[in-house]
Amino acid sequence: MAKHNLHRLLIALLHLSIFLSLNSSSSSGAIIGGVLNSPSFATSQTKSQWERANNAAYESLSRAQSINSFQTAISTHISSYTISLDFGTPPQPITFLLDLGTSQTWFPCTNDYNCSGCHLESKNPAFITTFIPTQSTSAKDLDCKNQLCQQFHEDDSDFACDNDSQVCPYQFHYVTGSTSGFFLSETLHFDEINIPNVIVGCSIESSGVSTGIGYVAFGREPTSLPSQLGVKMFSYCLVAHKFSDTPKTSPFTLVLEGVGVNNSNSDSGISYTPFVDSPARFPTFYYVTVTKITVGDVDVQVPSQYLVPGPDGNGGTVIEPGTTFTVMDAEVHQLVLTEYEKQMGQYYRRVGDLDLGNQVNFTCYNFSGQNPGNFPALSFYFEGGGKMEFPMTDNFEPYSDVVCLTLLSAKALGVQSGPSITLGNYQQQNIYMEFDLENQRLGFKEQIC
Ligand SMILES: *[C@@H]1O[C@H](CO)[C@@H](O)[C@H](O)[C@H]1NC(C)=O
Ligand SMILES: *[C@@H]1O[C@H](CO)[C@@H](O)[C@H](O)[C@H]1NC(C)=O
Ligand SMILES: *[C@@H]1O[C@H](CO)[C@@H](O)[C@H](O)[C@H]1NC(C)=O
């Protein structure tokens, strides 16, 4: 019976992959865009001294005291996920890519916004929601003399202030591009609650940043949106995107300052694992400790230096819905693939690595005429005892009569250092994820989102 279901699932997926091949140029661009454009691999950022600053943004906390929780929708966006937030007075709804790997939020801004080399630009520019500061009575420029200017700034001498009367400029760098503009202080609306003085980047120019829409930065640094708002907890459950152009949604919940997180979750089936302190080089990532990886019933013997971040910042596991496929250190990737080959090689023929364009190869098996019931499960075991068994469809993407493992090697992407495992959104589909910032832990459970 289970095999039947899997078969039906695969057939359903095959229809989608036909869609993929019909749109191969834009789709593979989007897939790879999602992988490579992840700001997770953003260049090093200056560590902020936000905590020491006695600043306006913290006023927002007292305003937010009475807020319990706020729910918005998280939508699929080709190979990524977006949420919409209302900025300005009157509110302007802006769509952002959700990113946990950065701590600076920005949106396309003004009628002059120009994104060159952005994937959907030519396809549907209307897709990009742009903020117009002149239509908001609450928009305030952040001056260079404001302390926050330096704190939100990346270390970028080309975009430093020349004098105090300038508006605070920025340029944020990502692996495939950058975005630049000026900081604004704006009001953010959650239903009837207005939170003033949220610092957000007003980008005038971007290049090579995915689809050209803004990033809402949910990283761990004090400049991130959760830090600015004093968020206690946020959670999501990603619906399967399957690279479709048609958005699908599920709830995205924020629990704001003033009300404790519900800690009586013992019966909810949620497993918890503590966040590990981020190494100094990657202060913005959410690190957790994977203690064991299994393929089928077999333990993959991953050397411990990969499982915990070292003093050099390398190693460990981060959770990143802003990345599409899970990326592993080359050695870890090889160990996992070798175990897959041992188990799948008995049933299916390995086909030469499928190059889906853009130099990224996936490991694939031909299951033509075979029972597709012998795809071993991938599981991560976490500190604290929880086990995350990835749903089958999170690990395999079928293309016609072959199925490809959706795990990528960091080396193949040209990433030389950093976390050993970046758990991307593809592997988080249909898993409820709760970022309990108050108790510094990740909660998770399998769920149809
Ligand atoms: C957008 O930016 C690119 C790169 O800087 C430039 O070549 C192009 O002329 C700009 N387009 C517009 C409409 O300003
Ligand atoms: C400060 O910068 C502004 C904007 O670039 C410029 O107009 C002004 O002349 C500068 N003032 C001084 C004293 O350099
Ligand atoms: C807390 O969570 C438990 C278990 O999910 C639920 O039964 C209870 O109603 C929740 N309490 C509040 C105040 O939300």
Ligand SMILES: *[C@@H]1O[C@H](CO)[C@@H](O)[C@H](O)[C@H]1NC(C)=O
């Ligand atoms: C991807 O696979 C193709 C065909 O097997 C091969 O020629 C190419 O070198 C591979 N690329 C990488 C980055 O491994």
Ligand SMILES: *[C@@H]1O[C@H](CO)[C@@H](O)[C@H](O)[C@H]1NC(C)=O
């Ligand atoms: C998969 O195997 C079938 C049957 O042997 C063959 O016809 C087909 O071309 C193969 N597909 C690929 C992509 O190798």
